Amino acid sequence: MSWNEKLKKIPYGGDYNPEQWPEDVWEEDMKLFRQAGIDTVTLNVFSWAALQPSEDEYNFDRLDKIVKLVTENEMNIIMATSTGAHPAWMAKRHPDILRVDYKGRKRKFGGRHNSCPSSPTYKKYAQRLAMKLAEHYKHQRNIIAWHISNEFGGECYCENCENAFRNWVSDRYKTIYDVNKAWNTSFWGHTFYDFDEIVAPNELSEEFEFMGRAHTDFQGISIDYKRFMSDAILDCYKLERDAIKEIIPDANVTTNLMAFFKPLDYQKWAKEMDFVSWDNYPGPSDSPARIAMSHDLMRGCGDGAPFALMEQTPSVTNWQPYNALKRPGVMRLWSYQAMAHGADSVLFFQMRRSIGACEKYHGAVIDHVGTGNTRVFREITALGKELRDIGNATIGMRTHSDVAIMFDWDNWWAVEYSAGPSKDLAYRELIADYYESLRNMNVNVDIIGQDTDLSKYKVVIAPVLYMVKGDLDERIKNFVENGGTFVTGFFSGYVQENDLVITGGYPGKLRDILGIWVEETDSFGPDKCNSFSYHGQRYPARILCDLLHLETAKMKDDYGYLEDFYHGMPVVTSNKFGRGKAYYIATSSDESFRAAFLSDVLAASGVHSLMYASEGVEVTSREDDTATVIYILNHGDAEGIYELHDEGMEIINGIEFGAGMHKIAPKDVHIIKIMK
Ligand code: GLA
Ligand code: ZN
Numbered sequence: 001m002s003w004n005e006k007l008k009k010i011p012y013g014g015d016y017n018p019e020q021w022p023e024d025v026w027e028e029d030m031k032l033f034r035q036a037g038i039d040t041v042t043l044n045v046f047s048w049a050a051l052q053p054s055e056d057e058y059n060f061d062r063l064d065k066i067v068k069l070v071t072e073n074e075m076n077i078i079m080a081t082s083t084g085a086h087p088a089w090m091a092k093r094h095p096d097i098l099r100v101d102y103k104g105r106k107r108k109f110g111g112r113h114n115s116c117p118s119s120p121t122y123k124k125y126a127q128r129l130a131m132k133l134a135e136h137y138k139h140q141r142n143i144i145a146w147h148i149s150n151e152f153g154g155e156c157y158c159e160n161c162e163n164a165f166r167n168w169v170s171d172r173y174k175t176i177y178d179v180n181k182a183w184n185t186s187f188w189g190h191t192f193y194d195f196d197e198i199v200a201p202n203e204l205s206e207e208f209e210f211m212g213r214a215h216t217d218f219q220g221i222s223i224d225y226k227r228f229m230s231d232a233i234l235d236c237y238k239l240e241r242d243a244i245k246e247i248i249p250d251a252n253v254t255t256n257l258m259a260f261f262k263p264l265d266y267q268k269w270a271k272e273m274d275f276v277s278w279d280n281y282p283g284p285s286d287s288p289a290r291i292a293m294s295h296d297l298m299r300g301c302g303d304g305a306p307f308a309l310m311e312q313t314p315s316v317t318n319w320q321p322y323n324a325l326k327r328p329g330v331m332r333l334w335s336y337q338a339m340a341h342g343a344d345s346v347l348f349f350q351m352r353r354s355i356g357a358c359e360k361y362h363g364a365v366i367d368h369v370g371t372g373n374t375r376v377f378r379e380i381t382a383l384g385k386e387l388r389d390i391g392n393a394t395i396g397m398r399t400h401s402d403v404a405i406m407f408d409w410d411n412w413w414a415v416e417y418s419a420g421p422s423k424d425l426a427y428r429e430l431i432a433d434y435y436e437s438l439r440n441m442n443v444n445v446d447i448i449g450q451d452t453d454l455s456k457y458k459v460v461i462a463p464v465l466y467m468v469k470g471d472l473d474e475r476i477k478n479f480v481e482n483g484g485t486f487v488t489g490f491f492s493g494y495v496q497e498n499d500l501v502i503t504g505g506y507p508g509k510l511r512d513i514l515g516i517w518v519e520e521t522d523s524f525g526p527d528k529c530n531s532f533s534y535h536g537q538r539y540p541a542r543i544l545c546d547l548l549h550l551e552t553a554k555m556k557d558d559y560g561y562l563e564d565f566y567h568g569m570p571v572v573t574s575n576k577f578g579r580g581k582a583y584y585i586a587t588s589s590d591e592s593f594r595a596a597f598l599s600d601v602l603a604a605s606g607v608h609s610l611m612y613a614s615e616g617v618e619v620t621s622r623e624d625d626t627a628t629v630i631y632i633l634n635h636g637d638a639e640g641i642y643e644l645h646d647e648g649m650e651i652i653n654g655i656e657f658g659a660g661m662h663k664i665a666p667k668d669v670h671i672i673k674i675m676k
Contacts (some may be wrong), residue, residue: 003145003252004306004344007395011040011076011144014311014348014365014433018066019047021352026066029352030073032372036365037384040347041070041078042078043312044133045150049087052129059134067140076144078347081133081240084150088380100158104204107190118160119233130240134247146248147310148240148255149370151279153263155229157200166195168228171387182498184218190218201225202637210418219499220419226413230265238272255466256310259294259299260428265409267449268302277308279349280338281317284324286634288618291334293432293447295341299409300447304398309338311349315363315376323361328375329667332383333633336669339646340620340631344395346387348380386652393651394629394675397622401444402607406462407431408450414467415491422523425491426541430463431667437594442619443602443608444654454479458605465492465510467499473509479514481578485605488514489585490521490544507584514584515553515575518546524564532560532571532587539593541571546586548573553584554639560586572597581605613642617664625676632662632670640664648674 013033018026033041044051044063052058070077086097096119107114115122130148137143170307173179176192179213185191192198193586199205201222202622208215216222241253257266257278270276278298282291298307314331315576316323326334335346353364367374372381415427431447438445438461446457450472454460458481465488473493480486502508506518522545524530530541535549539560547566553575560571582599602608610619622629630648634640639665647658650669664670 001250002305003254003308004395007144007344007392009039009391010339010395011308011345011347012042012384012387013038013075014042014351015045016041016043016070016152016351017045017354018069018320018352019050019062020354023065025318025352026069028370029366030069032377033075033351034073035372036377036381037388037399038347038351039074039367040076040078040144040497041351042080042147042347043067043070043369044082045080045147046082046085046087048082048129049089051082052087052125052340054089055093058129058132060133061529067137071140071142076142077140078145078147079133079143080147081130081138081149082128083115083129083148083240086115090121094119095156096160097121099154099156100153100161102202104157104202106158108424113151114364115236116156116158116160117229117236117386118156118158118164120160123236126236127239127243131247134244134251136630138248144245145252145275145277145308146252148237148253151256151258152233153258153261155263157202161229161232162200164232165200165225165228166198168343169198169224170195172224182500183218183224184500185218188217210419211397214416214423215419216417219414219419222417223410223413223499227265227410230263230268230409231421233264234269234272238268241272254310257298257642259297262409265347266298266301267409267451270303273307275307276302277310277345279311280309280334281311281313282334284320284322288337288607288633289436290432291337292341292439292618292620293435295338295343296435296445297447298502299342299399300407300449300452304342304446305501306342306343306344306396306398308345308347309335309343310345310347312338312347313363314348314365314380316361318420319364319483326363327667328379331376331379332386333635333667333669335383336631336671337618337633339394340618340622341401342622347528350620353626354580363567389649389654390671394622396672397624399444399446399620399622401446402456402458402605403438403443403602404446404448404452404454404460405431405435405438406450406460406465407447408467408469410469410497411450411467414495415464418466420523421491421521422543424526426466427464431510433588433591433594434461434463434598437591439618441602442613443607444603444620445609454484456482458607459485461487461488462492463489467495467497468493468502469497473513477513477577480580480582483579485580486513486582486603487585487601488583489676490546490587511551513575513577513582514573514586515546515551515577515582515645516570516573517551518548518586520547521545522547522564528586530562530564532589534560534572534593534596537592537596539589541587541589543588548584548586552576553582562587609647611643612641614640616640617642627676628674630672630674632664632666634666634668637666639666644672646674648672
């Protein structure tokens with residue numbers, strides 16, 4: 001049974017650390033939780049040292065008390081395994097557990113998320129702790145999910161990792177001959193004769209000295225190290241997951257992800273998770289669309305299934321340079337935004353503000369003042385009541401999208417490791433440009449990986465599809481032949497999965513689908529810009545400008561003409577291929593160009609916006625067999641309007657809404673259920 005199937009309402013609560021407090025405070029917590037409508041707590045996130053005081057000694061007494069208390073108070077539990085930070089005694093006794101950083105320095109005990117993923121000590125004890133916890137709590141009926149470790153991440157370059165990397169490489173390529181081929185080691189005389197000549201690519205070995213750590217002499221080696229590290233850490237997750245499942249076969253196991261987190265290939269990770277959960281901490285300049293994009297990425301990793309919002313701050317973070325408060329109404333708005341994009345939970349970090357160490361000024365449900373008499377607590381209580389009223393009306397519903405944006409971790413690593421053509425190729429930003437334009441049109445968007453089935457979409461957009469893995473080109477071909485619309489652009493189709501260039505002209509295997517040949521590419525710094533025209537309007541051309549030739553593609557009369565010695569060359573091309581069309585955009589432009597271009601593409605492909613809404617008002621939908629739920633979120637500071645096509649029931653307030661124009665107050669949310 002999936003994690004959300006039995007839920008009677010959206011789980012509401014979050015990370016609860018009573019172990020940091022004397023027990024008389026716990027009763028006070030329970031009272032305040034009840035008041036706020038909190039019904040779910042994530043326990044035991046960082047208690048390894050307390051649970052295992054020494055090599056063979058385990059003590060769950062305090063955790064038992066906490067579990068008993070929250071159970072008596074009718075709360076559900078998300079049980080963490082505590083392996084996100086290892087005990088000090090373990091680091092002293094078994095230094096193999098400590099990581100070696102990119103500069104080659106051995107770490108000392110400290111911090112968290114600090115264990116080497118290849119350490120035999122860490123693996124043995126983490127697995128054993130997960131097993132003991134599962135054994136101990138296997139009859140605890142109110143555990144709705146198991147939460148492995150916490151925000152897995154980081155990297156290690158120790159000797160154990162180096163050896164594990166050699167094994168990983170040998171599993172992948174089998175022979176040293178194939179390794180040399182994959183990494184093109186005849187460049188700079190790097191030919192390897194034995195696997196044990198291979199070293200971890202860090203500052204001491206393959207850093208590209210002209211451009212620093214972001215780039216590398218041998219992209220092939222560095223990309224493989226990224227893949228290896230992501231896999232090695234995933235193996236640690238799997239060890240704990242399997243230990244739990246061996247004892248509780250129907251346990252729902254997850255770990256909290258971080259959306260666009262570069263070190264870990266979450267599309268691969270999510271396949272090993274019963275459900276995706278993630279922690280939403282937007283940066284100060286993130287637009288609502290940026291936050292939405294992270295939710296959609298997370299939903300996509302889980303194949304479209306509802307995910308858990310595992311953490312968000314109720315009010316403020318403490319780890320950004322300037323920690324602005326969430327304005328009144330914004331915590332509620334962003335909680336519903338998560339639900340609007342597929343979340344079936346609203347959980348916070350943290351329940352009570354700690355008094356010491358680096359998170360003591362991080363927002364919490366209960367502040368240092370210790371009472372419910374705060375703005376934040378009142379907002380939490382109000383949302384708690386709303387979520388109780390909504391009940392399970394939206395749980396399990398899925399998002400239907402006609403449009404997908406392709407995003408891929410290997411591609412991310414490859415694009416940004418590349419030495420040339422520009423250091424300004426920030427993959428996530430280039431994806432966000434498209435995403436944001438689509439969101440502004442109020443269409444649902446899926447963010448998909450390279451192995452996703454394309455046939456369910458009308459439009460697939462793959463910006464900077466630099467690395468084309470496996471048979472993706474064939475699948476794009478089928479998709480377009482069968483009537484799909486494909487959009488890509490500069491720096492696409494260059495390399496296969498080992499970052500080796502596909503010769504015979506860019507964009508490599510996408511050349512016939514797009515019907516063009518890219519001969520050269522010009523690159524500009526931030527202070528230079530070219531321009532082109534589209535439907536008679538002039539738009540900027542930034543970062544890269546491809547010099548391309550039409551083969552079977554067409555450039556309409558008013559499609560772009562660049563300036564400079566390559567003026568007259570096409571910028572936007574379209575190619576009829578079977579029953580569909582493939583578009584290419586040879587440069588990076590601005591929002592007004594993307595809005596014009598994408599609205600043409602969507603109209604030609606039969607994709608409609610969910611509804612009209614004024615600026616700043618976001619619209620999404622989720623559905624099941626019986627109903628569609630439309631979420632209308634006003635991120636703006638002014639009253640907004642939107643046009644409902646059908647009548648329905650606004651489920652926060654239980655009011656009938658007729659078809660036609662409606663007003664929505666600033667920061668307000670309407671959730672309208674329309675029966676099918
Ligand atoms: C992360 C962690 C939490 C906490 C918060 C603070 O998401 O998982 O333990 O540190 O950040 O924002
Ligand atoms: Zn290591």
